Amino acid sequence: MTPSLPAQHPLALRLASALSLILLWQWGAWQAQSNLLPTPSAVLDLAWGELVHGPLLEHLGATLRRVVLAFCIAMLVGGTLGGLMGRLKTLDAILDPWLVLLLNIPALVIIILAFVWFGLNETTAVIAIALNKIPNVMIILREGARTLDPDFREMAQSFRLGWRKTLLYVTLPQLLPYIAVAARSGLALIWKIVLVVELLGRNDGIGFMLHTYFQLFDVTGILAYSLSFILVMLGIEYALLQPLERLANRWRR
Amino acid sequence: MSSEPLTQCPPLVEVEIARKCFADPESHRPRIVLEDLGFALRAAEVVAVVGPSGCGKTTLLQLIAGLDRDFEGRVAWADTRSEQPPRLGYVFQNPRLLPWLTLRKNIELVLNERAHPRRQVDDLLALTGLSGFAELHANRLSVGMQRRAALARAFAVQPQLLLMDEPFVSLDAPTAQQLRRLLIQIWDRTRPTILFVTHDLREATMLADRILCLSSNPARLIAEIPVGIPRTERLNETATERRHTEIRSRFERLYA
Numbered sequence: 001m002t003p004s005l006p007a008q009h010p011l012a013l014r015l016a017s018a019l020s021l022i023l024l025w026q027w028g029a030w031q032a033q034s035n036l037l038p039t040p041s042a043v044l045d046l047a048w049g050e051l052v053h054g055p056l057l058e059h060l061g062a063t064l065r066r067v068v069l070a071f072c073i074a075m076l077v078g079g080t081l082g083g084l085m086g087r088l089k090t091l092d093a094i095l096d097p098w099l100v101l102l103l104n105i106p107a108l109v110i111i112i113l114a115f116v117w118f119g120l121n122e123t124t125a126v127i128a129i130a131l132n133k134i135p136n137v138m139i140i141l142r143e144g145a146r147t148l149d150p151d152f153r154e155m156a157q158s159f160r161l162g163w164r165k166t167l168l169y170v171t172l173p174q175l176l177p178y179i180a181v182a183a184r185s186g187l188a189l190i191w192k193i194v195l196v197v198e199l200l201g202r203n204d205g206i207g208f209m210l211h212t213y214f215q216l217f218d219v220t221g222i223l224a225y226s227l228s229f230i231l232v233m234l235g236i237e238y239a240l241l242q243p244l245e246r247l248a249n250r251w252r253r
Numbered sequence: 254m255s256s257e258p259l260t261q262c263p264p265l266v267e268v269e270i271a272r273k274c275f276a277d278p279e280s281h282r283p284r285i286v287l288e289d290l291g292f293a294l295r296a297a298e299v300v301a302v303v304g305p306s307g308c309g310k311t312t313l314l315q316l317i318a319g320l321d322r323d324f325e326g327r328v329a330w331a332d333t334r335s336e337q338p339p340r341l342g343y344v345f346q347n348p349r350l351l352p353w354l355t356l357r358k359n360i361e362l363v364l365n366e367r368a369h370p371r372r373q374v375d376d377l378l379a380l381t382g383l384s385g386f387a388e389l390h391a392n393r394l395s396v397g398m399q400r401r402a403a404l405a406r407a408f409a410v411q412p413q414l415l416l417m418d419e420p421f422v423s424l425d426a427p428t429a430q431q432l433r434r435l436l437i438q439i440w441d442r443t444r445p446t447i448l449f450v451t452h453d454l455r456e457a458t459m460l461a462d463r464i465l466c467l468s469s470n471p472a473r474l475i476a477e478i479p480v481g482i483p484r485t486e487r488l489n490e491t492a493t494e495r496r497h498t499e500i501r502s503r504f505e506r507l508y509a
Contacts, residue, residue: 158343
């Protein structure tokens, strides 16, 4: 049996699917004839104009900086705490109620309370984003730490590898799949939350611009800014996270 | 030097286990695994531990290695007041190589970084017949090769005490025999003390100076059989075979 055409050309299929979405959008815009649904080319025009002559890059940079900072803080703090909770039963018992609580507070509540209590500044914004992500990382890494193979721990212990070698060569490689899952799901969560934070309490960034265009009911502006941000995040996902994950999994059969 | 009687060598470690319990998974009551188990290992001595399956031989090795401190009794090392042996090599029942590292990295990992281990690792890989596979990831090797690599790793640290938990089990007979010969060769180079668990009385006869026989439920030392084959005769199959027959009949009376 010969494989069907789409199976032979998965990339072509993906491209065709994406193209059909744009065509559908174009067709919808023609049908509506309203400035509430601009055509793709109008959005592209505006995005290009803002990129070359306008403040798009500046706002994109501000948002990306918050994403990166919050991501690193969340991965470090959540990963360390979650990993320790997976290994130490006492710490798990102490921190678990906090974790459940934090996990169930809506993102918006954390953001509003953070701004009210600690002021409308950059540090608060980044911490508020990270706080939303930390419990998620903790849960994934706690699960990972629970699956650590005791055989390898005994090996490390009997050959006296010491904590540094054990962490680097024995523990972290076992946690890597969990770290990768936490990183990817985390990035997706963070870049959704960062816009809310900016909308509520910052005067730069993509979220701030969306707020401005929302007040003007300017859908073209909203789409231009959000699409350029989505493109950048997709770029990070495909050009950075996925290749890194493949590299880390190279040894697997 | 090798003609010197072993009894004159100082003990490397004295093991006195009064009691070791595990919680029974169903009733949660403690179950005694090892009781009143005492023996000493002298420097450069090779000792086999035999006993019924599941009697606690692996647990005994773990207590000596310091992997499990939860027992009544003591493991006392010569020249040191610490509870851990100075340098330990451990060959586990399963090879326990790290699959994300290459074979070479697996061995280099257990060595001191300042020791420039490259040549030493190359030598060991050649001895264990793994020279061509050094740059492969450990999970790409066959089980037999992984076992050989685990032996190479344990030898690499030049241990003062080498613990081996059924190191040659589930290997085909020629490979196992080849590895036993290798063990004798390597012992001859660095003279570590070796304590190994086995089910194979012939293997115990060939490799060991004496055999410790354990009972089960709980494991106690029920006999200590000196083998008494000179080291130079170990590879002579008729000598080991004759002694094996004698030891087997004694063994069968013990566990009758």
